[in-house]
Amino acid sequence: MKQAVIQKAADTPATGEQLAKINRFSRRELSAEEVYVFSLLLCDNEVDRDYERFPAASLEKLAALFVGKTGIFDHNPRGENQTARIFETAVETDQGRLTAAGEPYAALRAWAYMVRCDKNADLILEIDAGIKKEVSVGCAVERAECSICGADVRERPCAHEVGQEYGGALCWHELRNPTDAYEWSFVAVPAQKRAGVTKGAHTAGEDLVKSLEGGGGVTLGHAQALALAKQLRELGALAEAGRARLMEKRKEFVRLAAFALPALDAAAAESAAAGMDEGQLDAFCKGFAGKAPAFLQLGGKPEKPSDNGAFCI
Numbered sequence: 417m418k419q420a421v422i423q424k425a426a427d428t429p430a431t432g433e434q435l436a437k438i439n440r441f442s443r444r445e446l447s448a449e450e451v452y453v454f455s456l457l458l459c460d461n462e463v464d465r466d467y468e469r470f471p472a473a474s475l476e477k478l479a480a481l482f483v484g485k486t487g488i489f490d491h492n493p494r495g496e497n498q499t500a501r502i503f504e505t506a507v508e509t510d511q512g513r514l515t516a517a518g519e520p521y522a523a524l525r526a527w528a529y530m531v532r533c534d535k536n537a538d539l540i541l542e543i544d545a546g547i548k549k550e551v552s553v554g555c556a557v558e559r560a561e562c563s564i565c566g567a568d569v570r571e572r573p574c575a576h577e578v579g580q581e582y583g584g585a586l587c588w589h590e591l592r593n594p595t596d597a598y599e600w601s602f603v604a605v606p607a608q609k610r611a612g613v614t615k616g617a618h619t620a621g622e623d624l625v626k627s628l629e630g631g632g633g634v635t636l637g638h639a640q641a642l643a644l645a646k647q648l649r650e651l652g653a654l655a656e657a658g659r660a661r662l663m664e665k666r667k668e669f670v671r672l673a674a675f676a677l678p679a680l681d682a683a684a685a686e687s688a689a690a691g692m693d694e695g696q697l698d699a700f701c702k703g704f705a706g707k708a709p710a711f712l713q714l715g716g717k718p719e720k721p722s723d724n725g726a727f728c729i
């Protein structure tokens with residue numbers, strides 16, 4: 417996730433040209449009075465606080481990728497009606513200002529619209545008042561290159577560390593060839609320190625979790641969807657194995673408890689076991705084991721777990 421700012425809230429009616437662009441995304445024809453238009457800076461080509469940078473060429477690609485993407489507001493994570501959509505983007509260049517990389521300063525500006533309605537009224541006021549200024553944006557890039565040696569650090573990490581100087585030159589990562597732009601979100605708290613810009617499929621899960629934690633919506637590319645499905649299947653199998661082991665330990669707990677605490681009600685033991693995790697069950701079983709008959713301690717089992725009740729008096 418990268419921080420962006422709503423630079424100015426332009427509470428002026430949408431122009432005819434803007435309205436035509438907005439209406440390409442709306443379900444029905446909207447009038448100038450019905451829409452609230454504002455602009456925001458999504459990112460620029462300066463080295464940011466994570467020591468990452470989008471070269472101007474990356475900004476141009478992002479400009480195309482962000483058109484049509486919706487923004488969501490953090491206090492309404494499901495985004496019910498409280499969304500804004502980017503309908504236009506442009507890379508603005510300042511030839512008179514050079515970045516640390518020696519490129520003229522360039523920033524990706526976006527124009528977004530919201531439908532004026534009761535649900536959005538407070539938000540529009542906040543934007544006008546300059547309160548909702550922070551925006552998190554996420555995207556996937558094909559390469560992250562070391563500025564010193566040019567290595568793609570996601571494929572083959574080099575020895576250079578971002579933020580360090582080598583022969584007087586600062587090291588940072590150049591984020592090249594964006595392949596996807598995700599939805600963006602308004603945040604009350606500045607986004608996490610670690611940038612969520614990733615190379616895509618290789619870290620689909622991690623990237624998604626970051627997007628979800630950011631409170632925004634998520635758009636998946638084909639490769640990302642496949643990677644996520646694979647990851648979920650693997651996690652599902654692991655969870656199933658863990659669940660089976662936990663069930664075994666709970667049975668063990670009830671069995672040992674029946675011997676260690678003969679007066680204890682079996683139902684109470686079962687309910688206590690149900691609330692314990694693996695570590696707690698292990699600790700109790702260990703404690704009970706000293707009081708259990710030898711055949712139980714040696715791992716012998718009663719014929720059926722349901723027979724346990726018969727030992728309780």
Ligand SMILES: [Zn+2]
Pocket residue numbers: 562563564565566567574575576
């Ligand atoms: Zn390097």
